[in-house]
Amino acid sequence: MAEPLSIAYSPCPNDTFVFHAWAHGLVPGADAPEVTFADIDVTNGLAERGELDVLKVSYAALPWVLDEYALLPCGGALGRGCGPLVLTRPELAAGPGAGDLTGRTVAVPSERSTAYLLFRLWAAKAVPGGFGEIVVLPFHEIMPAVRDGRVDAGLVIHEARFTYQQYGLHRLADMGEAWEQETGLPIPLGAIIAKRSLGAERLQALAGTIRDSVRQAWADPSASRAYVLAHAQEMDPAVADQHIGLYVNEFTADLGEEGYGAVRALLTRAAEKGLVPPLAPGALDL
Known part of the structure; x- marks a missing residue:
């Protein structure tokens, strides 16, 4: 039996909402992962050091980690009207x-x-x-x-x-x-990445697991309520609901052509200004 995957994400409502079903072994055919809660600055560092199997990181960190990690097409935060x-x-x-x-x-x-x-x-x-x-x-x-x-x-x-x-x-x-x-494009914020060493078949299965976790969260929001509020750092429940409503959207289930286009646009513009290393061809492919 394979070891459970290790994952790190933030205690913020959008992440706990998205990953509740998977973290609790509620996705059919998928074992519950070993979860670490960490601030985004910590998870970015974990990714650069190659620690853990699956991580929620900043899209801006991708140019430094895509040799070892693959971008998954779901589970992250990208949208409109949600910028810093x-x-x-x-x-x-x-x-x-x-x-x-x-x-x-x-x-x-x-x-x-x-x-x-x-x-x-x-x-x-x-x-x-x-x-x-x-x-x-x-x-x-x-x-x-x-x-x-x-x-x-x-x-x-x-x-x-x-x-x-x-x-x-x-x-x-x-x-x-x-x-x-x-740009007219949505805003890429947080990405879900997984180690390429897991292999193409397991990465595809992992993407399916995360999509199922997202869909379960949408189908029954009350199921994740206690988990979300327990980790929301004394956040008002109404604010937690606003947070989820803003950051969990159609791009969370699948980046799609527009989502990938936004990520490429951000990293290409940043590379042209010397702010990040340029992406290799196919670097965003799963």
Whole structure:
């Protein structure tokens, strides 16, 4: 009997919702995996070191890991109206030079994150003077750091889109909005990857398992409710529902032509600016 696969994903509602059925052995013909919960900066690092069989990582991290891992066509986060936000305190967004981030300290969730890559593409035009220091913080620490004045601005992801006003913060820019206006494409955020050494047949079966897990979650949302809320870091249940509604969509079940096109567009544009290594031909193929 094969060893159970090891997987790492975040404790965020979209991931626990998507993977609930598989993680609990509820997908017919698929063994439950060994689950590790980790922040995206941690999972990106795990992938670069070749640890674990299956990982949720940033699409921006793919150019560094696709030799060892294959991109799966399902289970990830890609969509519209769901991009990262740049937040500041109100006093930094008012008056002369409002919103100018030149020389400012900015907190980001990971230097390999898609959020940071979108931020750098946006900032090349919006902040021609360049930043001061970039500080990497776990995503749930960024808004308190901005609020308390430890950093000047923060690049936030996940449920922060729904809660930043509770911290008294001002939305300076929406990275997803900028991306969609420029490209017309959905926003690639988080990818599911699996080790190529598993072999083509097992990778295809794994993609089927994840699709089944997604479909079970949609068919009976109440089944995953306790699992989602248990790992949602005291998140309000209504916010958890908004989070799932935004980040779990048709692209979660299958990237499709448009989803793959968005991923290629992001990584090609970034490579042209020297922000990531160029993709080898066929690198996104399963």
